Structure formats: structure tokens, C-alpha cells
Amino acid sequence: MIMKTAFALVAALTMASVAMAVEVGKPAPDFTGTDINGKTIRLSDYKGKIVVIESYNSDCPYCHNHYATGAAQELQKDLAAKGVVWLMVNSVNPKNMSHRTPEQARAEWTSQKIAATAWIDDSSGTLGHLYGMKTTPDMYVIDKNGILVYHGAIDNQPDPFHNPRTADNYVRDAVDDLMTGKQIAVAETKPYGCSVKYAD
């Protein structure tokens, strides 16, 4: 009986998450999270600003490539200068060797010279599942009205060894298109990278 109830519950939750899966052109679902400094981050607080969401795990060679080359930090700085908010989401479960405690995350923030707005600790995977994040990196761009305008790969080079600066960066393109009031040229791509290390 208990099993059955639990099963029904899991099924209902799964359905719910499927139903709520994000879709380009629709409002991005609101969420509340806690960053590595203990600060509460709410998506709706950034209404009126362009928001970039990044699924992040620096042990993944694809993410690592973007940060080790400094290209990701450069992009974060460029976009910050344009008033864009950049939220990193780390959904690695606590049992995985790539998990970061807030203390470790703060150390990584400093050593990697990360220039994002915030790093949300999502070790429960709630936010990752809500947004259907499958890979690291998996990128989302939300416009000033809270509409998801881009979802997918960070760039057109699905390779852990490429030079990110010479690749076509879809996030930069989408933000540029938004700023210049153009139609988003590439609104959706297939994200590449490592799988997000959710709990089983």
C-alpha cells in the first residue's frame, strides 16, 4: 500500500515536471534558490533584466574547457556590463565526487575568477529538473519579460578541447539579438556536454 502510494506520488511528480518542462517562447518558470553565500535568489526578482541560466559542473571537461580558457568568465563580464544577470546552477548530487559544498564552491569561485551574478546550490536537483537540464553546460536565455528566448548548447562546438573564443556562442548571439531588438536567430539547439549528475 505504502509502495503503491509512493509510486503514485513519484508518477505524479514526474508528470508534473514533464508538464512544467520549459519551452522556448513561453514564460520561464519562476523558482527560488539559495546561492553559495546563503542568499535567496528568486527569478522573478530579475524581471526587467535579461537573465542567463547556466547548468554548471567544472569537473565536466566541457564546462572546464570554457572556464580553463577564461572564455566563460569573459562572456560573464561582457554580459554583466550590459546589465545581464548570469545564474550558475550546480545540480551535482552530494554523493558524487564532483559535488561542491558551499565552502568549496566559494573557493572555486575565487580561484576560477568567476564573474557570474550568483552560483545557486541545487544539489537536490529541483531546479535542474524543473528546467529539464540534461547536460553541463546547458544554457537558457530569458528576456526582460520573463520569456524563455534561447535554450540549448553554449556554442556550436560540442568538443571539450576547442577554443571557445572562435566558436559561435549562441548565448552571446541571443543576448545581442535581444539588445538590438532583432528576432532571435537561433532559439533552440541540442545541448551538449556531460550528463547532469543528479541523485539516482
Add this chain to the structure above:
Amino acid sequence: MRTFLKLLPVVLLVLAGNAAHAAHTQVQLLLSANTVRPGDTIWAGLDMKMDPDWHTYWKNPGAAGMATKIQWQLPPGVTVGDIQWPLPEKLPPAEITTYGYNNEVMLLVPLKIAADLKPGMVLDLKANVSWLECKEACIPGKTTVAAQLNTGRDTEVSADAATINLWKSKTPQPGVQLASHAWWEKPASGDKRPLIIEWSVPDKAAEADFFPYAANNFDVQPATENLANRTGGFSLRKTVQKFSGDWPEEISGIVVMEINGQRQGFDVKVSVGDQVPTGEITSVPTSGAGVSTAPTGGVPVLPVQPLWRMLLYAFIGGLILNIMPCVLPVIALKILGFINHAQHEPGRVRVLGLIYAAGVLVSFLVLAGVVIGVKAAGHHAGWGMQFGSPVFVVCLTTLITLVALNLFGVFEVTLGGRTLSAAGQLASKQGAPGAFFNGLLATALATPCTAPFLAPALGFAFAQNSSIIVLIFLSVGLGLAAPYVVLSWNPAWLKFLPKPGAWMEKFKIAMGFPMLLTAVWLFNLAADDYGTNVLWLGVFLVLLAFATWIFGEFVQRGRTGKGIAVVIVLILLIGGYAFALENQLHWREPVAMADSTAASPANPGGIDWQSWSPEAVAKAQSEGHPVLVDFTANWCLTCQVNKKVAIEVPSVRKKLREINAVTLVGDYTHFPENITTELNRYSRAGVPLVLVYPKDVGAQPIVLPELLTPGIVLDALDRAAR
């Protein structure tokens, strides 16, 4: 600091990318030949061995991961084709399904050597390989592998050719014959749209799936829903997610099915329609190997036959079983029964005909149940397999001996507590139990006679789900029972049979002799399991015969001393069983005898048979010999006949010597696993199976029909030697 330590392996790996192997994957470059004749195409095999729990990815990695990449550095005159990828697995978790390989994979690449290269050159082949290996975390790997290849007058196969062949058999085969087609089930909802893919294999049970190739602007998502099929094939629902552009008009990938317990892939390119198709839509074949002259890999195309035709074959096979030498005596008994009753009880004849049919059908249902059970238990079932069980053979030998003795009139069988009249034999007195028993007996005896029609139907049945297995077996049973049901239903036809009379008693005794012959044949089968100890089975049978004579003469027909006679009978039976069967023969656990059918040099002037193995085939091919493989079993009559009339004959022996062929024999008497697998590859449920391999490395064999003539064998050998 801790973070840095965690990152350290990754950093080191990136720095030391050229190490011979990454942390968890060892990569090696193998070639199918040491020396190549310019103009030929050989195979390169990139062997990747992963540590336990680590995996690498397929050409479409799925939701995450990266396909392994090979960048060749080749001397002039060497060109490569596309990578041939062995069938991958779906890797968990379900929400981020990827396609990849655990433990080991070999990526195969055809290498074409230009015809204008000179013999005597040494070609240095190099490849930069990069891959992503994942377990809890993912690590990119990079290495350079190299191999050397000589050019020469003739292509000389390397020691790795067999391994390369093995992996080649795991690559998808062309799926044209599946006639796959697809259509959009509904209009799109957002960026997702449900797609139905259908293909026509008369098989629904085995795990069916579709692994898409990667596409730029859309993604066929990994989740698969198996739907009830409309036409006796498979129907899958997949969801397509579109990233940009129009909805695709064509989807390509691999259709995956479990056939005979083995996962097999079929390469398909399917155009997507807007609605459920009304007519037949044929799929367009996708290009196979990248180099057209490359030998094609993969296992032979499985026959795709509609169910009704298979059921018809099964029915005809059942009919033919009636005239098989091992069943005919039972049938003759049956006729006796008809004649007895046709005189005054036509209604009863009909009933008995139906009961006989019921007996046949019940025993076929039991066989179907055994097959399903064995399949479920993970073994490979095969037709006639019960003859590999010594216990079954001993029981059946005993039973047949008793039937023969009964026909000779040594004793009578009493059924239902009644003592039957002298004329009322087990079979001829046709009580309902007698008719039923005849049905059972006919089935038991029919199984080793794999008739030509029966084999494909059964081969088909063994690969099916339970309900189809039951259907096929019932069709065979119906075929076996049909003549009697028809005869008993229309008594007018019985008039064509001879009039009953005193000749019947003589005929009955005469029929005892083919029965005795069957017993001798079974006895000979038992000799394989018990060796010279089979003597004790003979001793037991004589004691049994003696006991039945005492029983018939003094218990059934005697007037006095019945009690003493019964005691003597019991002493003979129990004593004979305990001493001969249990104590001497150890009949339930025979000591394994040495394999008697391996190479038998004591065959003057005959064919020099060597023991079969896939390696032996590869080796012989690599040395430029055509190969004849005979899969046989001692209990397989058709196999023995084939060998006598079509293989071990002067013309074939001469041809084998002329073309310098290697002859291999695979003994299926005791169902070795590797032969079952091989039979299943050719959709056969049992032996006989005779294959003729051309002399070219990796060439697929010519599959000979079940019944052979010297002409068929000679023709195949000629083609193989070309």
C-alpha cells in the same frame, strides 16, 4: 585546495593527452591483414577497452557525451571509409539517456589500398583518437595509435582477423527488408511531436527499439513506447524534438530487435509521412560500408515471413510427419483401429479420431510449454532437444520395446481396469485412452524427424513470443492429426482400406519389427551417453521382456499360480531396474563420454573432418580455403541421410580435394551453447545446417537447404571456390 586536487586528474589528463591510454580506456589499432595486395580493402579495428563501469559513446551519444573521433594520418594510396559502429546500449539514467558501450568496443574502418601501390612496401598507419569516457564523472581521452601494413602479392590475414570479424558481426545489417515506415501521429505541440515508426517482422515479443543517428536541427528522443502492432510487425512511438527549421521528412537510425535472445541492429532510413500510410511503403536502403568494395559485415538477413505462411508450413510439416519411418508404425496401428470400428461403430470412430487429435495436440502443447519454459530460463531451445537427454532416451527405448512386445502379442495392456480381449491390443482396441495414447506416442516419435517444411517454421517459432510458439506447435499437431480426423469423419473413405480379417493379427506382429528397429536406433543413441555401459540397458530390456512374457503368459492368460507369477514379475522389474539401470548404468547421471564426433581419422578415403569453431572457420578462410561446415547430431536422421547421400560421396570428396576445402563438423548431440547461437544466426531451430563459406576473409556463407543432393553441395562448393 581540495577543489584543486579534485580537478588535478582532469588537468593532468588534458596536459598528458598523448599518453598511450587514458585513465580508464585502453586503445589499440588492429588490422585484419599483415600483408595486403594493392587494390584490396582490409579492415582496421580500433579496440577500446574500458575499465569496469566506465563507458564510451556511440556515433550519436544521445542526451550527453561525445562520439569517439578518429583522425587518420595515412600514407598516399590508403583511403578510409566511414566508421562502422557496433550496436550500442542505452545507458541510464532514463532522464538523460545516452547511447554507448560498456567494457569494450571495436570501431571498424575499411581501409582501401590503391591498386597502383607496389608490393613490398611498408605502410605506416596512424590515427589520433579522442573520446569521452564517463562513470561518475566524465574524462576526455586522447591518444595516437599506429600500425604497420606490408604490401605484397597476396593478402595475408592477421591473427586479429577473427576478433575483427566478431565485432563486425555486431554492426547493424541493412534493414531494407524490414519495409520500415514512419508517420507523424499528431500535429506538433510546442517543439515536440510524436512519431510512429513501424516495420514488418512477424514478431512482437522481443525488445524492439529505435536508436536514431544524430541530426542537426532535431532530436529523436530516447524514450520508446511499444505499441500494439497493426500488421504483425513492430510499432514504436517516439518523440521528436525540433530545434530549428522544418519538421524532418526523413529519419535514419538503427532498428533494434532481440532475435533468438540476441540483440541485433538494422540500419534504416525512413521517410516520415503526414498520416497513417495506407499502402506499402518501402524504406530506402542507407549506404552500408563507406567503401563499396568492403566486405559487408553482419549476420545474414533473417527471413521475414508472414505468420499465416509459417502456420501453413507448420501444418504441412505435421502432415509429412505421418509418413516418417519413425511415426509410420503408430499410424499403421491407428489404421487397424479404424478398420476394427468402421464396421459397426462409425460414430465411435469419429469420436476416437478426435480423441487421437486431442492426444497429439496436448503433447504439442506440452512441447510448446517446454520450449517457452526453456526460453524463459535463458537456454536456447532446439527441436529434437529431448533426444539429447539420456534419461529421455532410456525411457523412450523402454517404452518402444514394450510396444514392440505388445505387438508381438507377448502381453496385453489393460486400461481402465478392464482386461481386454486377446484381440484388444493397446492400440488396436482403440478405447478412448488408447486413442489418446496413440496421439502422445505419435508426437514423441515424430520429433526427431525434422521434415524439410518443419524446420523453417520451427526456426521461426523459436524466435517468437509465447503465443506464436503455441500457435506454431498446434499447427504442426493439427497437420499430424489431420488425416485421421478427416478419415474418421468421413467413413466412406474408410472403404478404400482393406477389409479386416485374420491378416490383421499378422500385420500387427509385422509392425512390431519396425518398432523394434526404432528401439535399436534409440538404443544406439543411448550408447553415446553411456558408452559400453549401454550393455546394462540391454540387460534391463531383456529382463523387462522376460517379465512381460511371464506377465502375459501366466498372469493375463494363466489360470493358476497368478500370485507367484506377479511376485516373479515384480522381482524381475525391481531387481532389473535397481541392478542394471541404477547400480550399473547410473542411468540418471551418465558419465560424460569423450566427444566421439570430433576429427575421426579412421575414415579411409573419406572426408577429413575437423572440429568446428568460429575461429577454425576464420583461420581456414584466412589461409584461402573454402570451408564446408556440417552441423549434425546423432539423433538427427536427416543429418545422417544428408551425409550418406550428399556429402560423403565420391563426387563431393573429389571436389573438396580439388578446391582444397576445409571440412568442419559441429556436433549438436548435446546442444553446446556456441552451436545453438550459430543455428539461431541462421534462424534454424535445429540441425541439419550445412554452410559453405567462400575462401575470402569474412565472406558470409552459402546456407544449404535442409535436404541435400550431391548436386546442391557441388554447386555451392563451386561458387565458394570462385
